[in-house]
Amino acid sequence: MQDKESKVKIAVIGCGHWGPNHIRTFNFLPDSYVSVVVDSDIEKANSIKRLYPHVAVDSDYRNLLKDKSIDAAVVATPTSTHYRIVRDLLESGKHVLCEKPLCTELAEAEELGRIAGEKGLILAVGYVFLFNNGISKLKELIESGALGALHYISISRTNLGPIRTDVNVVYDLMTHDLSILHHITGKSPLRVTGVGGSYLKKGIEDVAFVTLEYGDGLIVSIRASWLDPHKVRQITVVGNKKMALWDDLDQTGAITIYDKGVMQQPSYTDFAEFIRLRDGDITIPKIPFAEPLKNQDQYFISMVRQKKSPVNNAAFECNVLRVIQAVNESIKTGRSVSIG
Ligand SMILES: NC(=O)c1ccc[n+]([C@@H]2O[C@H](COP(=O)([O-])OP(=O)(O)OC[C@H]3O[C@@H](n4cnc5c(N)ncnc54)[C@H](O)[C@@H]3O)[C@@H](O)[C@H]2O)c1
Numbered sequence: 001m002q003d004k005e006s007k008v009k010i011a012v013i014g015c016g017h018w019g020p021n022h023i024r025t026f027n028f029l030p031d032s033y034v035s036v037v038v039d040s041d042i043e044k045a046n047s048i049k050r051l052y053p054h055v056a057v058d059s060d061y062r063n064l065l066k067d068k069s070i071d072a073a074v075v076a077t078p079t080s081t082h083y084r085i086v087r088d089l090l091e092s093g094k095h096v097l098c099e100k101p102l103c104t105e106l107a108e109a110e111e112l113g114r115i116a117g118e119k120g121l122i123l124a125v126g127y128v129f130l131f132n133n134g135i136s137k138l139k140e141l142i143e144s145g146a147l148g149a150l151h152y153i154s155i156s157r158t159n160l161g162p163i164r165t166d167v168n169v170v171y172d173l174m175t176h177d178l179s180i181l182h183h184i185t186g187k188s189p190l191r192v193t194g195v196g197g198s199y200l201k202k203g204i205e206d207v208a209f210v211t212l213e214y215g216d217g218l219i220v221s222i223r224a225s226w227l228d229p230h231k232v233r234q235i236t237v238v239g240n241k242k243m244a245l246w247d248d249l250d251q252t253g254a255i256t257i258y259d260k261g262v263m264q265q266p267s268y269t270d271f272a273e274f275i276r277l278r279d280g281d282i283t284i285p286k287i288p289f290a291e292p293l294k295n296q297d298q299y300f301i302s303m304v305r306q307k308k309s310p311v312n313n314a315a316f317e318c319n320v321l322r323v324i325q326a327v328n329e330s331i332k333t334g335r336s337v338s339i340g
Contacts, residue, residue: 015039019076065092080166113314127179131295134254148241158228168205174224190215253284
């Protein structure tokens with residue numbers, strides 16, 4: 001355990017549903033501690049102080065900007081507020097871990113990345129599934145070629161809530177899946193087609209169904225909804241050798257590998273002989289559990305310490321935002337949208 005002075009001192013802005021998880025995590029990590037918490041609703045900040053009496057509280061993040069004792073800030077406020085807050089923090093010389101998505105416009109993400117680069121600051125985006133051990137295993141299966149060439153990927157992310165009023169389900173939920181896709185495949189789609197439905201607030205989609213085409217045969221389908229009776233977090237990857245399922249909620253194991261497929265015979269007299277189903281073993285690899293948020297926050301601290309740009313940096317976010325913007329354009333216009 002390090003002494004208090006040598007730890008990275010963190011401010012957490014936003015003490016609603018998610019911010020307190022960062023407060024717990026950064027206080028728990030051996031290399032950091034939370035010195036200030038901010039919420040425009042001071043009662044929420046005060047409720048944190050009741051749990052962690054050592055923290056200072058504030059209702060206005062701008063009071064932190066001149067405080068040289070704070071090394072880094074976590075932004076866990078609603079998405080529509082991120083750009084302004086992150087820009088002010090970077091301008092004042094603080095490293096930033098901002099919750100997903102970093103902002104709503106590609107140009108804003110580019111600008112924030114440029115400011116961080118010019119000032120030599122770490123800017124990371126809270127794409128927590130990049131630090132999920134099940135997703136790391138799925139990435140390993142794809143990269144090692146264990147699944148073979150990828151045919152298609154099917155993704156579901158549903159639940160009843162949390163319902164947002166400032167951004168739609170594409171910015172709020174599907175952004176996780178787009179970050180995972182970029183992370184595990186290492187590539188970006190060339191064309192997207194989406195439809196969405198707004199039932200609770202006009203103009204804010206609660207549900208979206210999206211298809212991504214990669215131009216090399218890979219097709220991805222994503223269903224995201226905060227208006228659904230079931231909580232589902234699943235990704236099915238179908239390759240030409242094997243198939244895999246990631247199910248974040250499966251207690252027996254997050255990854256199941258199916259040695260299933262179809263064999264095409266080189267010579268045949270009828271179609272039944274040409275196509276043979278292969279139905280082999282189903283395996284559930286042992287994946288050590290570690291809290292993804294703890295992994296992510298520890299990684300952020302190590303990047304700050306080493307002054308190294310994180311994988312979840314602004315350039316990564318630009319890849320995600322390019323797809324989000326195309327999906328939203330497709331939902332709005334009813335047409336497929338190419339990504340340049
Ligand atoms: N990575 C994940 O799995 C995950 C999960 C949930 C939320 N999030 C992200 O975290 C962020 C916050 O989500 P939430 O569910 O906690 O929202 P929330 O509405 O529960 O909390 C947001 C808090 O920010 C405060 N706030 C608003 N504007 C502020 C400002 N200008 N200055 C200071 N405080 C301000 C509000 O009073 C509120 O307490 C969002 O970007 C969301 O996408 C990420």
